[in-house]
Structures are given as structure tokens and as C-alpha cells.
Amino acid sequence: MTHTFRSKSIRAFTRATLTFAIMLFALALPLFAQVPADQLAKPPADAQHFTILSTSGTNGKAALWTTADGTRMSRESILLRGQVWELDQAVKLGNDGMPTSLLVRGRTPEGDAAESFAIRDGLASWKSPVDAGKHGYGSAAFYMPQGGTTSGMLELFLQALMASPDKSVALLPGGRARAERLTDVVVGQGAMRKTVTAWAITGIGPSPMPVWTTADGKFFGFVEALSILPVGYESSLTTLDKAQDDALAARSPALAKRLLKTPAGPVAFTHVRAFLDGTHFADDQTVIVNNGVITQVGPATSTPAPHGATIFDGAGKTLVPGLWDSHQHISDDFAGPFLLSLGITSARDPGNNNSLTLARAARRAKGDLLSPKVYPSMLIDGKGPNTAQLGTVVTSEQGAIAAVRRAKAEGFCAIKFYGTYNPAWVAPAAAEAHRLGLHVHGHVPAGMRPSQAIAAGYDELTHIYFVMMEAMPDSVVATSNGINRFEGTGRYAKDVDLNKPPMSSLIATMAARKIASDPTLVVAESLFVPENGDLSPAYAPYVGTLPPATERGFRQGGFAVPKDLTREDYRKSFAKLSQLVTMMHKEGIPIVAGTDGSGLELVRELELYVNAGFTTSEALATATIAPAHMLGVDKTTGSITVGKAADLLLVEGDPSQRIGDLRNTRIVMMGGKLMDADALREASGFSGRPKMTSERPNGN
Numbered sequence: 001m002t003h004t005f006r007s008k009s010i011r012a013f014t015r016a017t018l019t020f021a022i023m024l025f026a027l028a029l030p031l032f033a034q035v036p037a038d039q040l041a042k043p044p045a046d047a048q049h050f051t052i053l054s055t056s057g058t059n060g061k062a063a064l065w066t067t068a069d070g071t072r073m074s075r076e077s078i079l080l081r082g083q084v085w086e087l088d089q090a091v092k093l094g095n096d097g098m099p100t101s102l103l104v105r106g107r108t109p110e111g112d113a114a115e116s117f118a119i120r121d122g123l124a125s126w127k128s129p130v131d132a133g134k135h136g137y138g139s140a141a142f143y144m145p146q147g148g149t150t151s152g153m154l155e156l157f158l159q160a161l162m163a164s165p166d167k168s169v170a171l172l173p174g175g176r177a178r179a180e181r182l183t184d185v186v187v188g189q190g191a192m193r194k195t196v197t198a199w200a201i202t203g204i205g206p207s208p209m210p211v212w213t214t215a216d217g218k219f220f221g222f223v224e225a226l227s228i229l230p231v232g233y234e235s236s237l238t239t240l241d242k243a244q245d246d247a248l249a250a251r252s253p254a255l256a257k258r259l260l261k262t263p264a265g266p267v268a269f270t271h272v273r274a275f276l277d278g279t280h281f282a283d284d285q286t287v288i289v290n291n292g293v294i295t296q297v298g299p300a301t302s303t304p305a306p307h308g309a310t311i312f313d314g315a316g317k318t319l320v321p322g323l324w325d326s327h328q329h330i331s332d333d334f335a336g337p338f339l340l341s342l343g344i345t346s347a348r349d350p351g352n353n354n355s356l357t358l359a360r361a362a363r364r365a366k367g368d369l370l371s372p373k374v375y376p377s378m379l380i381d382g383k384g385p386n387t388a389q390l391g392t393v394v395t396s397e398q399g400a401i402a403a404v405r406r407a408k409a410e411g412f413c414a415i416k417f418y419g420t421y422n423p424a425w426v427a428p429a430a431a432e433a434h435r436l437g438l439h440v441h442g443h444v445p446a447g448m449r450p451s452q453a454i455a456a457g458y459d460e461l462t463h464i465y466f467v468m469m470e471a472m473p474d475s476v477v478a479t480s481n482g483i484n485r486f487e488g489t490g491r492y493a494k495d496v497d498l499n500k501p502p503m504s505s506l507i508a509t510m511a512a513r514k515i516a517s518d519p520t521l522v523v524a525e526s527l528f529v530p531e532n533g534d535l536s537p538a539y540a541p542y543v544g545t546l547p548p549a550t551e552r553g554f555r556q557g558g559f560a561v562p563k564d565l566t567r568e569d570y571r572k573s574f575a576k577l578s579q580l581v582t583m584m585h586k587e588g589i590p591i592v593a594g595t596d597g598s599g600l601e602l603v604r605e606l607e608l609y610v611n612a613g614f615t616t617s618e619a620l621a622t623a624t625i626a627p628a629h630m631l632g633v634d635k636t637t638g639s640i641t642v643g644k645a646a647d648l649l650l651v652e653g654d655p656s657q658r659i660g661d662l663r664n665t666r667i668v669m670m671g672g673k674l675m676d677a678d679a680l681r682e683a684s685g686f687s688g689r690p691k692m693t694s695e696r697p698n699g700n
Contacts, residue, residue: 327594
């Protein structure tokens, strides 16, 4: 799973590595063949060592050191649920404290991590797995790599920021980053006791990125879903996580007050095209809201606006229910305005840091946090090398049942099982969840097929590749908690006959029992379809509106293809997964749209449904009434219906003809309160509106 757009925006840090080329330069630099892990740099005895970890355990290690000639070296090894990063990096700094040359070695799940950068004769040049470019170099600027060891780049980046009088630095390929002091915390015991400082870094992604330094301004650690802390300070993770979250949260009340407006009286959206009852579009409608509730819906000619109402002329616009992202891991306060700018007023969070999720819910209820309504699941996993990084880890059946009870007691809406969870514990834990009124969904535990998960109590299957797991070989099913949930599906899905057992039997069972699916088809597209350098269609409309360091990630390719297959094989497997979603939909299986990403991908998910044969109305229903129904709140939200909460979205254009027009948000209403989409965008780091689409997919 992917955690927030801040994580995506620094994927340059976490999913690749820089290695420094001291003697090589510019685009003339040859990028060498992928370097095996055993040939990467080995840390010396005096290297500084770090642990890469999450709340559920250790995920890797890192080391930093400086060579005799001043080269700044780093080495990282990461194992994240079967995905492997083996990277090293070497960096030489100039007199201005900025990198003067760089080269990347090693591998990532996307393939060769090779990246180079150098400055020569006033010209900065770079080549990464996704792009290449040149830029005149006349004043100090820090090259922000597309890849790189997180620890190595943060060490040097913080050094440059801390040395600046105003704590800011120009970036290459573009942009400017700034550091603002957040808070101080004491960590460690005895001789290891020290005070560390959190800094909020802006200019890299839409959300501020907290990074920790020592008292002398040197890199101490990075705390996220996947964190980096010095060896010996691992126990400080929870303390640091809460401290930075509390510090950032202190800014949220003012932001909510500035962006969320309570209308003085009724609100009327006049002459709009409206998506009514979660089923169909109707032209020239008026929708009236009062005291947070939809009070009237009808033809504009016979539905006058009340006296004194705030009126929004909907000519040329469309009013739809507030959108749902049914797979959104929300990790910070700043995700709230970001998601709302996209029209997402409700989100199902299928696994996160439990304490922070609950704290945000409490602050939202008090009016101190601007955020969509979040419906959280407690993610429950077993213990092992592929344990989910934010999972509630259980080691017995009794522990699993206790976790389910805790989920209910703490206000979670559902439980989500994960890949290392013991299959034998699914049935008893699911039975307890159902007794308590909790929804049951998740990945399918390794060694289990989806039909078995359904028989044991699943209400919903997460990710379309876990539905396809029914037809995968035993060797793939046995290791589906690792990389084989992707590689196995990429290899074999293309040859599966969906009209024959076992898939036809599974589809029939899901249809008969109304087992829902959260396909995250956009995730499968990103894993199987693009080569490095291809511009993702999910992000193409946003190019030019976000920091350059973020936008380079828009061109990151899919997983590296095994040597005995081709990219076309993977693309055929993606096409088969799309066909599976179509077949499930035609058989009446509930489909709910989710991104497992930043939220920017939601409309692309709907475009993929339309491309697969859904009508635009059917696609929009998967992000409105369908998730509301699945979570049992369809009586109060999810459609434009009299008596329901006024969760509404006014968009420019006609999504009944171009589903992509849903990106063109203008007014967002949540619980009857108003937000200007452009103001939300500005607060979220966008520099402007997304590009309008000219695509005209299947109609209503």
C-alpha cells in the first residue's frame, strides 16, 4: 500500500538510489549495467548505521560514511512486503555545499536504479531511470534526484538547508525548498540521551515533510510509514511520530477556519446537470441545501431558489455527490485539504497508524481538522518478514480475536486481514467481527485462495490481483504475501480463461453472496503497463501544477519484467485484470473505487472502468453510492437525494460524457459547508487547476 502523496512525492528518496560519479559528468555519462547487491559499496567500521523500520517491525538498514577524498557515501537495503531495494550512493559536494556529481547504482522493484548528475562548465546535467535534462548552473542549487538512498540524500539536503541563513535552497530540476522548525524532543537514555529537532520541509511535495536533526543540525531521522532512525534509537519511533504529528496538527484549526465556510442560509445550485439517486444524470436541475441537508431536487423551471439563498449558477457545470476513495491511507493532516480539493468528501482508510487515525477523527469531530469523513479499518497481520508496515500484529487466534474486539471498542468500521495473517484464524476472527457488526475485507493471506477467504467470512476482496489469485499456481498462492502477488499475476493472468473454472465459479460465488471488490485497477495499471519515462495518465492532467520533485514521479515505470517475459506480457495480464473487473460488474458484484495512492488517481480509476465497458453513470456510482451502501451509510450520504447530508461536488464540464471532467472541481460541499476548490488547491501546494480533458468515453 502507498501512504499519502507526501510519500509519493519523495518516492525519489525511498524507491531508488543515487550513486555519485566523481570522474564522470553530464549526459555523456554512461549508465552501467545494474550492479548486483554483493558488488555495492560496503560500509567501513566507522560508518553511522540506521535501522529502516515501521510500527510493525524492521524493514531494512542504512549506513552513512565519508571516504578519504571527501565522497559522501550511503548504502541501503530494504525489504518491504516482498519488494526489494539494494542501493548505494556516492556524492561529492562543491564549495557551495551542493552536489557537483552523482551516480546511482543498485536495483529497485522497477529495475536498475542507475542515476547520474554532474556540473561542468556552468552546466548541470542529469540522467535518471525516468528522465534526462540539462540546466544552467550559475548559483547554488541542490539536485533533487529522482531516486537515491533516503538517508544519504536527506543527510546532504538537510546540511544545505541548515547552512542557509533563511533555511531555504533552490532545487534542480526546479523549485525551492524551505525548512521551518516544528518541535524538540528528548530521546535516548543515559549516555545516548539527546535533544532532536523536527523541521517541516516544504517545496518537495504538497504536504510538509517532517525530518529530524540533532542539536548541531545534522540528520537524525525520518519518520513516516517507513522510517529511518539511528541504531539504538528505534524505541523512539512512536514518540517522534506523535511529536511531529502534534506539531503539524497545531496548524490545522486555522486552516479549517480559513477554508471551510458555513453559509448564512440556504444554498441553491441552479440549472445544473445532476447525478441523481446514484443512478443517472438529469439536465437543468436545481438542488437546494439548508442546514446541511438536501431539501429539494427538481427541474430548474419548477424549483425556485429560496429567498436569500446563496446561488451557484450551474450552467455548463455538473453537480455530483461528494466522491469516495475507498482505499486511501491517510497519514497526515495535510491530506485532508488535498483530498477535498479533488472532491473527495469521504474516504475508507483500510489500515494506518491506529492512534493517529483515532486522534484525527477526534480533532475533525471538534472542528479542528479539515478532512473528508474517514471510515477506518484496523489492519491485522501476522508476524514475519512481509508483515504490513502499519499492521496490528497478532501471533495467535486469541490475539486476533482480541484485536477485532479492540477495533470495535475504539470505533473502527472494519477489519482488514493481510498477507502474513494465519489462514486458520480468518474464520474465528471474522465471525467475531460480524458479531460485533464490523465489515471484513483485505488481502488474501498467503496459502489461501479468495474462495476460501470468502468461505471463512470475507465480505470484500481488496485489489483485483487477489481476486485473480483464484487461478494462480500453488507456488504463487503460497507466496502471495510477497512480490509474487504482483509478479505471479503479471506472469500468469494473461492466460487465464475467465469463463471457465476456477474463475467462473469464484465470480458466481461473489455474485450470489454480494462479495464486494475494491479493485484498485489504477494500481495494477501502474505496476504492469508503463516503462520508466512514460507519463502516467493518472497524473498527466496535473503536470505543471505540483513541485518538480513530485512530478518526476509521474514518469516512474512499472515493476521490472522478468527476463523470460516482456512488457507486453505484463500489459496483456493487465488487460485480463480489466476484463475481470468488467465481468464482475456485469454479474452484479459490488465494485467500489479506491486508489491506494494520493487520491489524484481516483478519476483515472473511473476512466479505467469506463474503458472496460462501464457507463459513466455506473463508474461514478462506484465512487459515490456503492461505497456508502457497502459501509451502511447510504441512508444518509452517497447520492443527491432529499433528506441526505449535503456532500456535493460542483465540477466544470460534463462527466456524463467525459468522466475525466470530475477533475475540474469548482465548489466542494461537505455536510452543507462550502469550500472553494481553488483555495483548497492553493493550500495543498498546487499552482493551478488540472488540464481539461478532451477524452469522450462511453456515455451515460
